[in-house]
Amino acid sequence: xxxxxxxxxxxxxxxxxxxxxxxxxxxxxxxxxxxxxxxxxxxxxxxxxxxxxxxxxxxxxxxxxxxxxxxxxxxxxxxxxxxxxxxxxxxxxxxxxxxxxxxxxxxxxxxxxxxxxxxxxxxxxxxxxxxxxxxxxxxxxxxxxxxxxxxxxxxxxxxxxxxxxxxxxxxxxxxxxxxxxxxxxxxxxxxxxxxxxxxxxxxxxxxxxxxxxxxxxxxxxxxxxxxxxxxxxxxxxxxxxxxxxxxxxxxxxxxxxxxxxxxxxxxxxxxxxxxxxxxxxxxxxxxxxxxxxxxxxxxxxxxxxxxxxxxxxxxxxxxxxxxx
Amino acid sequence: xxxxxxxxxxxxxxxxxxxxxxxxxxxxxxxxxxxxxxxxxxxxxxxxxxxxxxxxxxxxxxxxxxxxxxxxxxxxxxxxxxxxxxxxxxxxxxxxxxxxxxxxxxxxxxxxxxxxxxxxxxxxxxxxxxxxxxxxxxxxxxxxxxxxxxxxxxxxxxxxxxxxxxxxxxxxxxxxxxxxxxxxxxxxxxxxxxxxxxxxxxxxxxxxxxxxxxxxxxxxxxxxxxxxxxxxxxxxxxxxxxxxxxxxxxxxxxxxxxxxxxxxxxxxx
Numbered sequence: 001x002x003x004x005x006x007x008x009x010x011x012x013x014x015x016x017x018x019x020x021x022x023x024x025x026x027x028x029x030x031x032x033x034x035x036x037x038x039x040x041x042x043x044x045x046x047x048x049x050x051x052x053x054x055x056x057x058x059x060x061x062x063x064x065x066x067x068x069x070x071x072x073x074x075x076x077x078x079x080x081x082x083x084x085x086x087x088x089x090x091x092x093x094x095x096x097x098x099x100x101x102x103x104x105x106x107x108x109x110x111x112x113x114x115x116x117x118x119x120x121x122x123x124x125x126x127x128x129x130x131x132x133x134x135x136x137x138x139x140x141x142x143x144x145x146x147x148x149x150x151x152x153x154x155x156x157x158x159x160x161x162x163x164x165x166x167x168x169x170x171x172x173x174x175x176x177x178x179x180x181x182x183x184x185x186x187x188x189x190x191x192x193x194x195x196x197x198x199x200x201x202x203x204x205x206x207x208x209x210x211x212x213x214x215x216x217x218x219x220x221x222x223x224x225x226x227x228x229x230x231x232x233x234x235x236x237x238x239x240x241x242x243x244x245x246x247x248x249x250x251x252x253x254x255x256x257x258x259x260x261x262x263x264x265x266x267x268x269x270x271x272x273x274x275x276x277x278x279x280x281x282x283x284x285x286x287x288x289x290x291x292x293x294x295x296x297x298x299x300x301x302x303x304x305x306x307x308x309x310x311x312x313x314x315x316x317x318x319x320x321x322x323x324x
Numbered sequence: 325x326x327x328x329x330x331x332x333x334x335x336x337x338x339x340x341x342x343x344x345x346x347x348x349x350x351x352x353x354x355x356x357x358x359x360x361x362x363x364x365x366x367x368x369x370x371x372x373x374x375x376x377x378x379x380x381x382x383x384x385x386x387x388x389x390x391x392x393x394x395x396x397x398x399x400x401x402x403x404x405x406x407x408x409x410x411x412x413x414x415x416x417x418x419x420x421x422x423x424x425x426x427x428x429x430x431x432x433x434x435x436x437x438x439x440x441x442x443x444x445x446x447x448x449x450x451x452x453x454x455x456x457x458x459x460x461x462x463x464x465x466x467x468x469x470x471x472x473x474x475x476x477x478x479x480x481x482x483x484x485x486x487x488x489x490x491x492x493x494x495x496x497x498x499x500x501x502x503x504x505x506x507x508x509x510x511x512x513x514x515x516x517x518x519x520x521x522x523x524x525x526x527x528x529x530x531x532x533x534x535x536x537x538x539x540x541x542x543x544x545x546x547x548x549x550x551x552x553x554x555x556x557x558x559x560x561x562x563x564x565x566x567x568x569x570x571x572x573x574x575x576x577x578x579x580x581x582x583x584x585x586x587x588x589x590x591x592x593x
Binding site: 100103115116117118119121122123126127135136137138139140141144160161162163164165166167168239241243267269270271272274276277278279280281282284285286287288294295298299303 | 401402404405407408409410412413505506507508509510511512513514515516518519520522525530538540541542543544545546547548
């Protein structure tokens with residue numbers, strides 16, 4: 001597999017490089033020579049973190065999520081829990097919920113109902129342990145609500161930063177956009193290290209410990225549904241959602257790409273996603289596409305359904321629909 | 325248990341007598357007050373005494389505080405989701421009337437006189453209710469003519485308060501069908517019924533029955549980028565195409581504005 005080479009560095013080699021004094025002088029002395037070797041510097045970066053005790057050897061040598069043995073995963077989850085406790089003062093439970101049998105998730109959003117109140121976007125912040133103490137630091141929500149001009153579905157004239165006294169405004173309608181969990185997902189195809197993939201139940205997930213932060217997936221996504229985190233979230237202990245899952249809302253390391261997983265930590269436990277729970281208009285409908293009696297199938301069978309950018313062939317699991 | 329006007333039979337009492345006798349002034353200005361001892365006891369009041377003591381009228385301190393029994397609706401969603409604000413858009417008030425610190429149930433007054441379909445004038449009571457429900461212009465389309473503590477079905481049967489959804493269903497069949505299918509209105513809790521229960525908001529938790537148009541609300545703040553991307557970086561601001569708004573204003577970082585431009589007292593020697 002393409003990620004083998006990174007793992008093939010044996011612990012011994014690392015141990016040899018890991019000699020603080022030597023390495024520091026080495027870095028200093030060769031700084032000039034390094035100009036053309038920026039790649040190498042970047043490659044050595046994790047070792048600086050290692051030196052500062054921010055990461056352990058285990059972290060550096062961790063395998064891809066799908067190759068982890070249950071015992072490894074258990075250990076990693078425990079160490080992530082401890083890390084969260086050390087950094088944020090709260091110990092979460094980080095689960096590893098697997099796809100349910102006979103379940104394929106689908107999400108539908110009623111464009112006739114939505115009034116653009118942004119409650120979903122803010123619930124997303126809370127559920128997924130994102131910074132939200134500062135009103136200017138809330139960009140990490142996985143949901144963007146676009147204000148659109150009535151009469152057409154034209155993303156180019158949409159506005160995500162509308163802020164009137166009251167919504168809905170006349171002549172406008174609102175279109176929340178989040179990950180569409182595409183069956184033909186461009187993001188997973190471009191990932192150079194296969195850190196993102198689609199699971200059996202349709203959810204596109206990221207192994208946040210495997211992601212190298214290159215952001216190819218963000219460029220590939222036609223829905224602007226992925227977010228790159230430039231920093232670790234700042235959250236008060238009491239604001240941390242302790243129900244976490246490895247592939248979704250655990251506190252992610254800095255410098256990785258994050259995304260909506262339809263609240264995997266909730267939906268794989270049978271609950272509705274957070275954005276649906278708070279919607280005051282009831283515009284959001286979620287359910288199991290494989291169950292013929294589910295709400296989502298009721299919509300696909302009875303309503304006018306619209307697929308955003310259907311022409312790019314992504315085959316989303318997220319649908320928009322109209323009432324009238 | 326609950327505070328009620330003393331028994332005096334069903335009387336029409338003139339305003340001054342009533343005021344002296346009961347310390348109750350009926351602001352509704354109807355020339356009567358129903359004083360009845362043979363009232364159906366309302367058990368709900370004691371259960372909910374703690375919830376809405378705020379209804380006391382501060383202008384009438386002598387009157388006892390009568391909590392307004394809240395119109396309890398099933399709790400929305402899971403208790404464990406404390407981080408999610410699932411408050412429904414509308415608080416239901418239920419079928420009780422609070423006046424001058426007293427709580428009445430509808431029939432305490434309404435058993436005195438027959439209901440009327442048509443009024444050629446504005447109502448003397450219930451003045452706070454402005455009915456704007458499309459063509460649905462008659463109170464008795466919804467309220468039961470002989471039992472105002474209930475709603476009326478299309479065949480004249482009573483619809484209990486708890487089944488208010490059926491009232492709306494009577495005229496909004498297609499919406500009701502969607503609601504039952506979980507597609508209109510909001511479900512909370514578990515999508516997977518094998519793993520847990522779901523709750524469903526009732527129509528009147530989103531729509532005011534008398535003014536059903538969904539109310540506009542203030543949006544939560546837009547998803548702004550942290551300040552590092554907005555200000556504080558001169559080069560970035562100057563280089564960026566959208567930076568003109570920043571550039572037209574002089575940056576004060578280098579020389580803080582110590583020279584007062586207008587008359588000011590802060591720099592007095």
